[in-house]
Amino acid sequence: xxxxxxxxxLQDYFxxxxxxxxxxxxxxxxxxxxxTLGIMPTGGGKSLCYQIPGILLDGTAIIISPLISLMKDQxxxxxxxxxxxxxxxxSLTSEEYNERMRLLSEGYYDLIYVAPERFDSPFFLTTINxxxxxxxxxxxxxxxxxxxxxFRPSYRSIIDTINQLTQIPxxxxxxxxxxxEVIEDIQRLxxxxxxxxxxxxxxxxxxxxxxxxxxxxxxxxxxxxSQHRQESGIIYAPTRKLVESIHxxxxxxxxxxxxxxxxxxxxxxxxxxxxxxxxxxEIMVATxxxxxxxxxxxxxxxxxxxxxxxxxAYYQEAGRxxxxxEVSNCILLFSGQDSHLQSFLIEQSELDEEMKALEYKKLxxxxxxxxxxxxxxxxxxxxxxxxNPYHDCGHxxxxxxxxxxxxxxxxxxxxxxxxxxxxxxxxxxxxAKVLKGSKDKKIKQFELDQLSTYGLMKERTEKQITEFIxxxxxxxxxxTGSDRFxxxxxxxxxxxVLKNKEQVWMRQTEIQQVAETDFDPELxxxxxxxxxxIATEEKIPPYVVFxxxxxxxxxxx
Ligand code: ADP
Ligand code: MG
Ligand code: ZN
Numbered sequence: 170x171x172x173x174x175x176x177x178x179l180q181d182y183f184x185x186x187x188x189x190x191x192x193x194x195x196x197x198x199x200x201x202x203x204x205t206l207g208i209m210p211t212g213g214g215k216s217l218c219y220q221i222p223g224i225l226l227d228g229t230a231i232i233i234s235p236l237i238s239l240m241k242d243q244x245x246x247x248x249x250x251x252x253x254x255x256x257x258x259x260s261l262t263s264e265e266y267n268e269r270m271r272l273l274s275e276g277y278y279d280l281i282y283v284a285p286e287r288f289d290s291p292f293f294l295t296t297i298n299x300x301x302x303x304x305x306x307x308x309x310x311x312x313x314x315x316x317x318x319x320f321r322p323s324y325r326s327i328i329d330t331i332n333q334l335t336q337i338p339x340x341x342x343x344x345x346x347x348x349x350e351v352i353e354d355i356q357r358l359x360x361x362x363x364x365x366x367x368x369x370x371x372x373x374x375x376x377x378x379x380x381x382x383x384x385x386x387x388x389x390x391x392x393x394x395s396q397h398r399q400e401s402g403i404i405y406a407p408t409r410k411l412v413e414s415i416h417x418x419x420x421x422x423x424x425x426x427x428x429x430x431x432x433x434x435x436x437x438x439x440x441x442x443x444x445x446x447x448x449x450x451e452i453m454v455a456t457x458x459x460x461x462x463x464x465x466x467x468x469x470x471x472x473x474x475x476x477x478x479x480x481x482a483y484y485q486e487a488g489r490x491x492x493x494x495e496v497s498n499c500i501l502l503f504s505g506q507d508s509h510l511q512s513f514l515i516e517q518s519e520l521d522e523e524m525k526a527l528e529y530k531k532l533x534x535x536x537x538x539x540x541x542x543x544x545x546x547x548x549x550x551x552x553x554x555x556x557n558p559y560h561d562c563g564h565x566x567x568x569x570x571x572x573x574x575x576x577x578x579x580x581x582x583x584x585x586x587x588x589x590x591x592x593x594x595x596x597x598x599x600x601a602k603v604l605k606g607s608k609d610k611k612i613k614q615f616e617l618d619q620l621s622t623y624g625l626m627k628e629r630t631e632k633q634i635t636e637f638i639x640x641x642x643x644x645x646x647x648x649t650g651s652d653r654f655x656x657x658x659x660x661x662x663x664x665x666v667l668k669n670k671e672q673v674w675m676r677q678t679e680i681q682q683v684a685e686t687d688f689d690p691e692l693x694x695x696x697x698x699x700x701x702x703i704a705t706e707e708k709i710p711p712y713v714v715f716x717x718x719x720x721x722x723x724x725x726x
Contacts, residue, residue: 170200170225178221182250189214191369196221199304199341204361206310206342208352210371211485212466212492215343216243219306222341223280224252228301229273232282234308235321236461238442240282243464247280256282257293276301285323288330302337307359309461310342314354319461328358345371346485349554370555371484375491377564378545379500380538386474386502390415391422393472393500394452398424400469401445404454405486407475407510415474416454426452429459460486466493472500476507478514479531480538480552503539505636508532533642533649540636540643542676544568572677577637578666580626581646581673584638585663587622588647593658596649597642600657601634640675 175196179185188196191209195218198205209215223230234240240256247254255269255278273281274296287293307313312321313328331337340359344351352368355361381389394402406412409430416428427441427450445453446465453459457477471490477483483501491497515528534552541548545565561568587604588595602609603617606624617623626634638657641647646663649655665671 170196170222172197172200174225175200175221178224179217182224182252183217191367192218194367195341198365198367199339202339203365204340204359206344206352206355206359206361206366208344208366208368208371210369210373211345211488212373212494213345213369213371215308215345218343219304219308219341220247220252220280222304223254226303228303229276229278229297230280230303230306231297232280232306232308233285233324233327234282235284235312235324236309237284238439239308239461239464240284244282252280253278254280254282257287258282258284259286270296273297274300285321285327288327294330298334298336302334304339304341305331305334305337306341306343308343310344310355310359311346311351313342313358314351316348316350316354325358345488346481348481370550371488371553372546372550372555373488373491374562375494375496376487376546377496377498378487378549378562379498379566380503380545381500381566382503382539384502386504387415387418389502390472390474391418393470394419394424397470398451401448401451401465401467402453402470402472403460403468403486403489404452404472404474405457405459405477406454407456407507409456411474412454412456419452419454424452425450426454429453429455431456431458457482457486460489463489464492465489467495468492468497469495470498470500472502474502476501476503476511476535476539478511479528479535480549481531483535483538484549484553501539505632505639508536511535533655536639537643540639542567542640542644542674570676574674574676576672577675578669578672580637581641581666583622583625584634584641585646585659585667587620587625588657588659588663589667590620590622591617591657594656596655597635597638597657600638601631604634605629605631607631637675641673644673646673 172193176188179188190213191207192214195205195207199218199222207215207218219230219232223232237256237258237260240258241260244254244256255272257266257269257273261269269281270292272278283293307324309319312319312324314320315325331340340361342355342359342361344355352366356363356366390404404415406415409432412428412430416426419426427444429438429441429445433441441453442459442463444450446463468490471487473483473486477486487499487501490499511532512529515525515532518525518528520528538545538548538552544561544567546562547560563569583604584600587600591600591603599611599617602612603620603623604626606618606627612618612623638647642649642655642657644662645660646666647657648660649657662671666673
């Protein structure tokens, strides 16, 4: 395969003038027959990187993809371009299946799409064993790695089988989300050397990031979509129940919206998804079950109604906006209580302790995203360890916030010295109580009212103090370790503040914010039960269990 031929296919078949960044580099490695890994942003054009070689190289290309819906869409559009492509999966009738297997065995196809489970079929294996294969591609390759946020065991388990297929010239892996661990995992599993990794980074400057705090979420939502009526958008909510209630609310308000979650029947899901993709409705309200492999290019906004589990998941979901390159908004509605739901989900998961600790750490980075003063996409790039060529994106909440910055060094010193007096053994909630001078019984229990910092910030509310502590964590003055219970600890930066070597500045708007409460009552009940249970097993130190007042506050809904 020569690059010049690839260029010709790009123009003649697909009608595009030039390659996008990364595509050419990938195709050139592919033309050398190397095992290759491509990391490109969502909407970056990864599909072309296997479609073009599929068309050009002799033999049949096998594309492994986790999502059945995506296969059909891609095959349909390849057919309109006159490419010999098909998919083989469980949705076929037996006639269709037999016909496609027959054509496959005759070497008719340039590309076939299969789900990983297909490799469990002995008939499929014997067929492709006799076949001339041009290469195997793993789309959404992060699913191979258990470090990825969407690990699929079926993806991992086929690697041995594929390693035994000696007639496969090379493998190609493609993904949009990959932390260093995931990248290394993919390389190791598919034998891809460092020179054969093309990483364009995943910064997308058409995405404008926003964090909305201290506002009624529902009001904000209705207001926002009213002002963007003609635009297509996705609203992600954390629970099925919330998806249904938001959807019902939107319908009642006269918006055209579909909904989607894993609790719906397959045909309902399919139908709702199609209504959205075909622009019959503008809005999709969904849990995170929706979206993988969805190729809808004109999504103008993605709103998260609550905190996602981690930055990886957030970036992937938010990244479903603006695949056509047009400016699009990624908005996260945050309230302080949101993190409890995610903690609960981690707590309740079947992960072992080590993995849980890792998930907590990732969740904490997600929470920090909502509290930071930094440019938001820069924060995300830092998180992924990407070299960040931009200091400020100029569009995000933090870059556009004109409000004045206020010197809060003295307040910070109060908090930091309180953390020190409390011997770095407690979390934000109790620290705030001490600073407030609360009469909470845990204060008495640990004799914290004897501390010199007790009541030091009594003119502020506990909530304000807690928010301020979160801000100090987000800005790196305090750390919370990777333990499941975020115990506050001082950092080097904190030492500098305490010694008056560094000042702490905070935006005026940040100071006024008071988080509202918005919680799924049913889930919360379960959460409370679980907490009680664990507390009686004495696994959780008593000060981590919520006070009755906090419980009431959470239940307000
Ligand atoms: P992803 O990397 O997320 O898999 P896709 O392969 O689905 O992205 O491509 C996203 C969109 O970009 C598609 O509509 C595709 O046709 C378009 N595209 C891909 N390559 C180019 C290119 N070189 N020029 C213009 N548009 C392109
Ligand atoms: Mg893709
Ligand atoms: Zn910015």
